[in-house]
Amino acid sequence: GAVVSQHPSWVICKSGTSVKIECRSLDFQATTMFWYRQFPKQSLMLMATSNEGSKATYEQGVEKDKFLINHASLTLSTLTVTSAHPEDSSFYICSASQPARWSYEQYFGPGTRLTVT
Amino acid sequence: DQQVKQNSPSLSVQEGRISILNCDYTNSMFDYFLWYKKYPAEGPTFLISISSIKDKNEDGRFTVFLNKSAKHLSLHIVPSQPGDSAVYFCAASAKGFQKLVFGTGTRLLVSP
Numbered sequence: 001g002a003v004v005s006q007h008p009s010w011v012i013c014k015s016g017t018s019v020k021i022e023c024r025s026l027d028f029q030a031t032t033m034f035w036y037r038q039f040p041k042q043s044l045m046l047m048a049t050s051n052e053g054s055k056a057t058y059e060q061g062v063e064k065d066k067f068l069i070n071h072a073s074l075t076l077s078t079l080t081v082t083s084a085h086p087e088d089s090s091f092y093i094c095s096a097s098q099p100a101r102w103s104y105e106q107y108f109g110p111g112t113r114l115t116v117t
Numbered sequence: 118d119q120q121v122k123q124n125s126p127s128l129s130v131q132e133g134r135i136s137i138l139n140c141d142y143t144n145s146m147f148d149y150f151l152w153y154k155k156y157p158a159e160g161p162t163f164l165i166s167i168s169s170i171k172d173k174n175e176d177g178r179f180t181v182f183l184n185k186s187a188k189h190l191s192l193h194i195v196p197s198q199p200g201d202s203a204v205y206f207c208a209a210s211a212k213g214f215q216k217l218v219f220g221t222g223t224r225l226l227v228s229p
Contacts, residue, residue, distance in 0.1 A: 104210040108160030
């Protein structure tokens with residue numbers, strides 16, 4: 001149980017275009033989903049927290065107009081990188097949780113490698 | 118300001134021996150701690166967690182110890198296996214907050 005999928009697993013896009021990444025909880029209802037970013041050999045940096053049906057809460061320094069997060073259902077959250085630039089190239093990982101069931105545990109997707117050329 | 122620190126970037130251990138990964142934190146509001154294992158280009162996998170009301174939690178080969186007074190936790194893997202080779206992250210959460218704060222990770226290499 002507690003399987004989270006991400007799509008696509010990797011994407012290459014041109015500078016100035018937008019990219020959408022999907023995160024799905026496959027066998028549970030995720031009341032909360034999180035989006036992280038990881039640079040090579042660095043830790044996971046939380047970008048935003050989204051609760052189903054509510055606006056996402058962004059961490060300090062994360063541009064909410066650039067990284068659009070939608071959590072429209074209990075099994076799906078999307079991250080859209082708008083007007084992508086090469087510095088947005090990174091490994092993006094989502095996680096999902098169900099606090100009432102698992103306390104603070106989060107279950108992670110496999111990640112999406114974004115390369116902006 | 119790194120609230121969760123893993124001071125050893127790497128650790129090498131022989132198969133069958135004990136691996137001890139350490140983690141220190143600074144925020145006294147943290148009351149729940151987790152360990153994750155991560156392979157390259159994959160998402161982290163949850164291993165084990167511990168609440169601040171406990172000082173030890175065990176699950177098979179994995180044991181987490183928590184020393185609240187020292188703001189220190191450790192993950193013991195025994196016996197270590199080559200398949201344990203990965204990057205290990207500790208993470209912490211404060212009561213009432215859903216988000217996790219991750220450490221910088223320790224790369225464990227278990228050699229046959």
